[in-house]
Amino acid sequence: MKKFKKLDLHRHLGGDVNPATLIELIENSGMVIRYGNRKVIKTEEDIFRYLDYVKKRYGIEGILTKGFRLVNSVMQTPYNLQTVAYEEVRNLYLSKVVYAEVRFGPRKYSLEGFQTDHMKAEGTKIKAKNLIPVIKAISRGLLKGEKDFGVKTKIILSIGRDASETDGLEIAKAAIATQRNNTVGIDISGNEAIHTAEPFLNAYKKTFTTKLYRTAHAGEFGPQKYSNMKFAINSLKCDRIGHAIDLAKYNDLVSLVASRKIGIEMAPESNIFTGIIKNRRQLKIMSLLKRGVKITLNSDNPALFGYSLDDTIYRTAKEYSMNLRTLELLRKNSIDVSFTTPFEKEKLQELVENR
Ligand SMILES: [Zn+2]
Numbered sequence: 001m002k003k004f005k006k007l008d009l010h011r012h013l014g015g016d017v018n019p020a021t022l023i024e025l026i027e028n029s030g031m032v033i034r035y036g037n038r039k040v041i042k043t044e045e046d047i048f049r050y051l052d053y054v055k056k057r058y059g060i061e062g063i064l065t066k067g068f069r070l071v072n073s074v075m076q077t078p079y080n081l082q083t084v085a086y087e088e089v090r091n092l093y094l095s096k097v098v099y100a101e102v103r104f105g106p107r108k109y110s111l112e113g114f115q116t117d118h119m120k121a122e123g124t125k126i127k128a129k130n131l132i133p134v135i136k137a138i139s140r141g142l143l144k145g146e147k148d149f150g151v152k153t154k155i156i157l158s159i160g161r162d163a164s165e166t167d168g169l170e171i172a173k174a175a176i177a178t179q180r181n182n183t184v185g186i187d188i189s190g191n192e193a194i195h196t197a198e199p200f201l202n203a204y205k206k207t208f209t210t211k212l213y214r215t216a217h218a219g220e221f222g223p224q225k226y227s228n229m230k231f232a233i234n235s236l237k238c239d240r241i242g243h244a245i246d247l248a249k250y251n252d253l254v255s256l257v258a259s260r261k262i263g264i265e266m267a268p269e270s271n272i273f274t275g276i277i278k279n280r281r282q283l284k285i286m287s288l289l290k291r292g293v294k295i296t297l298n299s300d301n302p303a304l305f306g307y308s309l310d311d312t313i314y315r316t317a318k319e320y321s322m323n324l325r326t327l328e329l330l331r332k333n334s335i336d337v338s339f340t341t342p343f344e345k346e347k348l349q350e351l352v353e354n355r
Contacts, residue, residue: 001314004327005352006097007334008298008309010215010242010265012158012189013104013138014071015301016091017084019044025074025083033070041070051304060221060274064191067304068108075109081134082141089145089153091302095309098351101339103156103187104138106131106174107167128173135174139181154184154339156215159200161190168203176210184339185213187242188232193222197231204236213339215265217242221276229253233262240265240337245276247293248284258292263337269312270300280319289329296334 023044026033033041035050050070054062074080085102092100107126135155142153157175159168175183186207188197197216204214218232219225220243229247232238233256240263247253247264257264266285271277288295297316299309317327335348 001310002096004096004313005331006095006309006313007296007331007338007348007352008092008095008097008100009240009263009296009334009338010267010298010300011088011100011102012301013084013088013102014068014075014108015304016088016299017071017075018087018091018303019047021084021087022047022071022074025080029074029080031073033073048306051306060276061191063274063304071304072108078133078137081109081137082144085138085141086145086148087141089142089149089151092151092153093145093149097151097309099152099335099338099340099348101154101156101184102138102142103158103189105158105160105163105189106134106171107160107163109134126167126170128170128177131170131174132177135178135183136181139178139183142182154182156185156187156339157183158187158189159203161188161192161195161197163200165199165202168200169206172203172206175212176206179211183212185215185239187214188216188218188236189242190217191222192217192220192228193224196224197228197236201235208237213239215240215242215263219244219246220271221245221274226250226253233257233260238262239339243267243271245271245283248288254288254291254293257294261294261337263294263296263333264288265296265298267298267300267312268316269302269307270305273305273307280316285316286320286322286326289326294333294337295330296337297330 036053041050051067054066075084088102146152157171159171172186175186188200207214214236216232216236216238218228218241225246229244232241242265244264266283268280268283285295297313299312302308335345
């Protein structure tokens with residue numbers, strides 16, 4: 001598995017900050033982060049203890065809010081963002097990833113250090129022009145990493161489901177404005193059980209006439225997986241969907257994604273971690289592949305959830321008794337549905353075949 005060249009199309013920058021880096025950035029910033037009985041986060045072990053604490057006490061909600069907030073709290077300066085992005089490329093390199101699409105919510109990284117006086121005066125309203133420095137800092141880190149480690153990366157901007165309609169529009173505008181910085185798509189992430197994606201329809205519509213691609217977390221958790229997936233396909237016109245856990249249950253959606261070649265970004269270890277699935281077979285990967293669905297395997301939040309992309313692929317392969325040909329098919333799917341040009345896809349195929 002360690003020698004197998006891979007792609008990762010669904011990886012959150014904030015979900016893959018190394019604990020050692022996190023500690024270093026917390027120390028440098030002089031922040032004191034307390035939790036539980038006012039314990040202070042000082043070491044890497046403290047990070048894992050903290051995550052364990054929020055998971056036990058608040059469940060998946062706790063990880064999605066308090067877990068990410070810990071990471072977000074240090075990702076507030078251009079230097080820190082660039083550092084985290086650079087390290088992300090090193091993480092990818094160490095996992096034998098040759099190409100990745102890294103996603104993040106730029107709005108989350110512009111609440112403190114990045115705020116200009118103008119924005120402070122206006123409250124927390126985020127304008128595209130204020131998000132652009134965030135995206136550029138991350139893009140710089142990724143490009144520096146590409147130079148040193150040879151891993152190609154692109155950027156997807158996520159709209160948090162808790163964002164306002166206006167914030168969503170500003171993120172879409174920022175995506176359009178930073179295509180030269182390797183932004184290739186937009187995404188919607190967050191708690192789909194309580195927030196629909198409807199407020200972001202106009203943000204998605206803004207990209208219909210651009211070169212940008214569209215994905216969205218849909219069918220990850222909650223009782224409305226079907227309607228969220230359907231909305232992502234039909235209304236948001238997504239090129240890919242994140243998770244789509246119950247997809248195999250719905251023949252109409254399976255036909256739609258197969259005929260439109262919509263990529264499915266599965267992340268089984270993430271689903272196990274959050275407790276949404278009990279075993280990887282629930283995802284019905286083999287059956288979906290047979291029905292012509294472009295399934296791909298991805299990591300989601302490896303460092304924060306405590307596993308690697310290798311773990312994801314290895315454990316899934318084991319549970320389904322997959323052979324090398326199936327793993328190669330899954331990888332080929334990743335190339336096919338990556339947000340790249342036909343020329344880049346050809347190059348990627350050559351790159352993974354070249355041992
Ligand atoms: Zn995700």
